[in-house]
Amino acid sequence: MDFQDNANQAIWRTEVKDFLNEYLPDEIRNRYPSFATSSNAKKTPEQEAEEEKWESWRVALAERGWIAPAWPKEYGGAGMGPMDQFILSQEFAERGAPRLGGLGLMMLGPTLIAHGTEEQKKEHIPGILSGKIQWCQGYSEPGSGSDLASLQTRAVRDGDDWVINGQKIWTSLAHVADWCFMLARTDPDAPKHRGITYFLLDMKTPGVTVRPLVNMTNGHDFNEVFFEDVRVPSRNIIGEINRGWYAGTTTLDFERSSIGTPIGLRQAVEKNLDWLREHKDDLPETTYAAAKHDWADRWIEVQTSTMLAYRIISMQDAGEIPNSESSIAKLFTTELSQRVAKSAAQMVGMWGDINDPKAPLKGMPGHGYVNQVRETIAGGTSEIQRNIIATRGLGLPRT
Numbered sequence: 536m537d538f539q540d541n542a543n544q545a546i547w548r549t550e551v552k553d554f555l556n557e558y559l560p561d562e563i564r565n566r567y568p569s570f571a572t573s574s575n576a577k578k579t580p581e582q583e584a585e586e587e588k589w590e591s592w593r594v595a596l597a598e599r600g601w602i603a604p605a606w607p608k609e610y611g612g613a614g615m616g617p618m619d620q621f622i623l624s625q626e627f628a629e630r631g632a633p634r635l636g637g638l639g640l641m642m643l644g645p646t647l648i649a650h651g652t653e654e655q656k657k658e659h660i661p662g663i664l665s666g667k668i669q670w671c672q673g674y675s676e677p678g679s680g681s682d683l684a685s686l687q688t689r690a691v692r693d694g695d696d697w698v699i700n701g702q703k704i705w706t707s708l709a710h711v712a713d714w715c716f717m718l719a720r721t722d723p724d725a726p727k728h729r730g731i732t733y734f735l736l737d738m739k740t741p742g743v744t745v746r747p748l749v750n751m752t753n754g755h756d757f758n759e760v761f762f763e764d765v766r767v768p769s770r771n772i773i774g775e776i777n778r779g780w781y782a783g784t785t786t787l788d789f790e791r792s793s794i795g796t797p798i799g800l801r802q803a804v805e806k807n808l809d810w811l812r813e814h815k816d817d818l819p820e821t822t823y824a825a826a827k828h829d830w831a832d833r834w835i836e837v838q839t840s841t842m843l844a845y846r847i848i849s850m851q852d853a854g855e856i857p858n859s860e861s862s863i864a865k866l867f868t869t870e871l872s873q874r875v876a877k878s879a880a881q882m883v884g885m886w887g888d889i890n891d892p893k894a895p896l897k898g899m900p901g902h903g904y905v906n907q908v909r910e911t912i913a914g915g916t917s918e919i920q921r922n923i924i925a926t927r928g929l930g931l932p933r934t
């Protein structure tokens with residue numbers, strides 16, 4: 536297998552590198568954009584200066600259609616093919632260049648382009664691309680996660696509106712979101728996949744209550760969302776009534792190839808290796824011996840996860856749709872992220888229990904160890920990925 540760029544790919548890579556050299560401000564490297572853009576609170580001069588950096592970065596990306604490189608040009612994208620997107624993602628990840636747009640860009644945008652009416656696209660795509668409108672995803676419910684099609688939140692027709700009652704959970708960023716894309720049951724008598732409709736909901740609608748859920752790193756990004764007689768107009772339905780399952784699952788993400796994660800993991804391993812080299816003589820001999828082997832294993836695994844990302848992008852580039860291959864990459868890479876975090880925590884010994892900037896590696900081993908737990912749950916748990924690999928990949932019977 537040849538991993539070298541061909542002539543056109545090499546030119547494209549240089550173009551992306553030149554762009555990053557010229558337009559990526561150091562201040563926003565390896566950062567996430569703030570979600571408080573719509574806040575009216577008075578800003579400090581530092582906050583204003585930072586917002587200007589973000590805005591000029593956004594404009595530089597938007598002018599090239601690089602906020603949503605895969606989207607058609609008519610909707611503000613660059614109509615980019617999978618390999619060019621992959622090279623773009625690779626270079627952005629290497630340099631810690633932040634991508635913009637949040638869940639609206641990643642998940643709703645492609646769904647709208649595939650299933651939305653022209654009116655819906657006109658109404659929502661500009662806010663997604665500008666980052667001015669934040670979206671959250673209202674899919675999971677207390678009794679419906681892996682088995683999402685069993686969801687119970689109800690929507691009942693009343694004239695030209697639908698009235699929604701029920702509850703969502705684990706709704707990331709619902710507390711800062713302006714809008715929510717959500718699934719609700721509209722025909723309780725139909726087989727479970729066939730009675731679901733896909734709605735767009737303005738989070739300011741009366742009857743919506745958001746309650747925070749604080750996670751085990753003490754961070755707040757999840758929420759519970761309750762709906763009490765929430766009215767949504769029919770024009771906010773995506774696709775057909777009772778066919779929302781199909782629109783909801785078409786949200787295939789060709790936008791960001793999975794290369795960002797292996798590159799991030801490689802960078803994490805490199806940081807730990809730097810620390811180990813520098814502190815070798817401070818560590819007990821046995822700790823150093825164990826760490827040396829541990830990082831050798833992690834290094835091999837990072838190469839493997841990079842190969843899995845290459846495999847997916849090669850399939851996409853050949854016009855194939857990855858299926859169990861995506862599950863293999865997701866499973867391997869997320870479980871690897873936990874092993875990397877564990878190796879770091881073991882290397883620093885009890886300091887791995889101290890989440891403080893003064894601890895070794897600025898307290899990241901402890902924080903990372905706890906924070907990575909979510910990786911094998913979000914986006915389909917490891918068990919569900921193994922089911923997919925076993926049945927669709929290996930052809931084993933479901934039961």
Ligand SMILES: Cc1cc2nc3c(=O)[nH]c(=O)nc-3n(C[C@H](O)[C@H](O)[C@H](O)COP(=O)(O)OP(=O)(O)OC[C@H]3O[C@@H](n4cnc5c(N)ncnc54)[C@H](O)[C@@H]3O)c2cc1C
Binds near residue numbers: 672674922
């Ligand atoms: C970081 C993060 C962000 C998230 N953000 C959102 C969001 O914005 N919006 C949203 O709607 N949801 C969100 N979720 C929720 C996520 O989609 C669910 O947690 C996930 O689908 C699993 O569902 P569950 O938590 O209900 O677990 P369950 O489905 O109840 O699973 C519990 C356990 O049983 C196992 N299990 C279940 N079914 C099977 C099976 N058939 N075979 C073998 N094992 C099985 C699971 O693997 C798991 O170990 C987020 C989750 C995380 C971690």
